[in-house]
Amino acid sequence: MANNKKNTPYVFPQTQSTVLPDPSNFFSSNLVSTPLPTNSFFQNFVLKNSDQPEYIHPYLVKSSNCFLSLSYPSRKASSSVIYQEFNPDLTITSKQSSTGKHTITSFTDLSVTLDIPSSNLRFFLVRGSPYLTLSVTQPTPLSITTNHSIASFSSTGSTSINKFTIKFDNAQTWLLYASSPIELSHTTSEITSQAFSGTIRIAFLPNSDPDNESILDLFSFTYPVSGNAVIKEPFCVEYKWETKGSGDLLLLAHPLHLQLLSTKDTDVTVVDSFKYRSIDGDLVGVVGDSWILKTDPVSVTWHSSRGIKEENQDEIVSALVNDVETLKMGTTDSYLYGKQIARAARLALIAEEVFFYDVIPNVRKFLKDSIEPWLDGTLKLNGFMYDHKWGGIITSKGSDDAGADSGFGIYNDHQYHLGYFLYAIAVLAKIDPAWGRKYKSKAYSLMQDFLNMDTESNPYYTKLRCFDFYKLHSWAAGLTEFADGRNHESTSQAVSAYYSAALMGMAYGDVQLVALGSTLAAMEIRAAKTWFHVKTGEKIYEDEFTVENRIMGILWANKRDTDVWFTSHKLKVYRLGPHTLPVMPISEDLFSDVDYVIELVEWVLADLNKEGAEDAWKGFVYALEAIYDNEGALQKIKSLKGFDDGNSLTNLLWWIHSRGYGDDK
Incomplete structure (x- = not known):
């Protein structure tokens, strides 16, 4: 975008939040003047006391005061939860200082640099690195303590004292590499050095395997200091790392990386035998400082891909007339408001698809009357504001109430709330181009x-x-400290948000926005199918979890949970619903695996007669059932007495009657 008055980005009126944390506590002064991440993989490092761990594959990393602790986590699993347990295998600091705190001095999509100025330590925390890399910036005596007992400690021999092997009494083996000679001594629980400056790399040795040790030795000379991700073309993401040292770069790929990694488009080598365990599935070695990840394209369309048979249109029109006549807005909550305007926008597009244009003027008026107050700042009791402290949109209610608007004011769920607004705006800009140009x-x-x-x-x-380029899906938790890191409860709403952005690009003729939204939607779908859709026979998760579950509740950076935010896991429909709503054309891509859909629906159906299984939630189950049992689902949908705020009878009938048409027309 050119830097002139005509193209200067619009900024909503500024507000001073009373509930947001102060970013200057942990970000360096040069970063505080720029917009800062509010849902990042290192968010715990800049919140409250900054002493909760973050999962930076394959390690849990915890920084507190002038210490940094490293854990190769153990894993616990049951039928309801899987989590990785932090145990400080190694804690690194300076012998000369026990005061001070860390500072984030730089960050990228795939890395964060954490400095402990009082200890002269700089940690390059690069995601997927089997090594922890630290730079000692001034001659400093070091201390490395452990929660275990040191069973043996040895160097490689008299010709080189730059590599050390540390074995603990819990059968762990760790390797330490120094860029120049370093003199180390140890007790049963502490390793200390004389004054040292240079680079140190520390790696856990998987399975204490000599072959793995040879690999770690070979690639110990080159280390990454940062890593960025770019979308080079639609449905293609490139990782590029900045490195120091000599030789090739060794990193780790999770299962989704391996599905998408293109070995023919870039010079990488997959080392299948070199593996670390992870809550996301085995992490496998990849050699190369640039990766290309390609996913299958998704089709972004306004309407269904198959169309609706003429004989089914009257039933949809009847529901459509009723749903349009009863349009009203009774909330100022940004999430519920967004769902309701997106619901109305769906009615306009369904009217187009069944060639019943008479209701579109009423929908257009409702959308204009509902959206404009948020954009013009004339909505009573709420509105969009700009927070300069972190650099983003919050609501006026959220500026002094962290719980208002589902935490939107502390950067919770931005893709969910704003995704609904984008959908409604895209549809309104499509049916009223003059309005679209104005706003x-x-x-x-x-x-x-x-x-x-x-x-x-x-x-x-x-x-x-919200989108995490390493995990290739969104996070939603905002500026709240959690022991298990970021979390994500609604893959479908994230998919819908990126799909809605692509539709907005279509409405405005912006091919770059279409490509960006489509690509992120496609990646989010692949991540949902990899980690959130729990399928029989898959081995990413333990059998005791997989046998009992077919869909995730909340996926955390460091935990897999069957509970959801608003209730426990007792009713399965409460887990299916958040990963299904809203029902839109893009839902076809998210639930394209019919065998899985059958498993999922059958897993939920027995719960629908239990207390608390409201009709609003049942509608999403029946929508999925329609993928393989159209007539059965239709009868169930007709019996519903209520619908989710963002759903309607019209929308479910549209979904039902657009299933399978392409097979027999």
């Missing part, structure tokens, strides 16, 4: 809050607020 700059500001890819052209928002 384009404000619409784009909403989009760029969570989908900004160019921080130079738009310096008001951080890069991709």
Whole structure:
């Protein structure tokens, strides 16, 4: 975007939040003046006392005061939860200082640099690195303590004292590599050095395997200091790492990386035998400082892919007339408001698809009357505001109430709330292009809050607020400290948000936005199928968990949970619903595996007669059932007495009657 008045990004009126934490506590002064991440993989490092761990594959890393602790985590599993347990295998600090705190001095998509100035230590925390790399910036005596007992400690021999092997009494073996000679001594629980400056790399040795040790030895000379991700073309992400040292770069790929990694488009080698365990599945060695990840494309369309048979259109029209006549808005909560305007926008597109245009003017008026107050700042009791402290949109209610708008004011769920707004805006811009032109700059500001890819052209928002380029899915937790890191409860709403952004690109003729939204939607779908859809026979998770579950409740960075935020896991429909809503054309791609859908629906159906299984939630079960049993699901949908805020009888009938048409028309 050119830097002139015409193209200057729109910024909503500024507000001073009373509930947001102060980023200057842990970010360096040069970073505080820029928009900062609010849902990052290292978020715990900058919240409260900054002493909760983060999972930086394959290690749990915890920084407190002037110490940094490293854990190769053990894993616990049951039928309801899987988690990795932090145990400080190694804690690194300086012998000369026990005060001070860490500072984040730089961050990228795939790395964060953490400095402990009082200890002269700089840690390059790069995701997927089998080594922890630290730079000792001034001659400093070091202390490395352990929660175990040191069973043996040895160097490689008299010709080189740059590599050390440390064995603990719990059968763990760790390797330490130094860039120059270092003199180390040890007791049963502490390793100390004389004054040292240079680079140290520490790695856990998987299975105490000599072959793995040879690999770690070979690649110990080259270390990454940062890593970025770019979308080079639609449905293609490239990782590039900046390295120091000599030789090739060794990193670790999780299962989704391995599904998408293109070995023919870049010079990488997969080392299948070199593995670390992880809550995300085995991490496998990959050699190369640039990766290309390609996913199958998804089709972004306004309407269903198959269309609706003429004989089914009257039933949809009847419901459509009723749903349009009863349109009303009774909330100022940004999440519920967004769902309701997106629900109304669905009615306009369904009207187009069944060629019943008479209701579209009423929908258009409802959308204009409902959306404009948020964009113009005339909504009573709430509205969008700009927070300069972290650099993003919050709500006026959320500026002094952390619990308002489902935590939107502390950056919870931005892709969910704003995704619904984008969908409604995209549809309104499609059916009323003049309105779309008038409000384009404000619409784009909403989009760029969570989908900004160019921080130079738009310096008001951080890069991709919610999407995690390493995990290839979103996080939703915002600026709240959690012992298990970030979390994600609704893959379908994230998919819908990126799909909605692509539709907005279509409405405005913006091919770059179409490509960005489509690519992130496709990646989110692949991640949902990999980690959230729990399928019989798959081995990412333990058998005791897989046997009992077919879909995740909340996926955390360091935990897999069957509970959801608003209730326990007792009713399975409460887990299916958040990963299914809203029902839109893109839902076909998210639930394209019919065998899995059958497993999922049959797993839930027995619960639908239990107390608490409301009709609003049942509608999503029946929508999925329609994928393989159209008539059975239709009868069940007709019996429903209520629908989710973002759903309607019209929408479910549209979904039902657009299943399978392409097979027999």
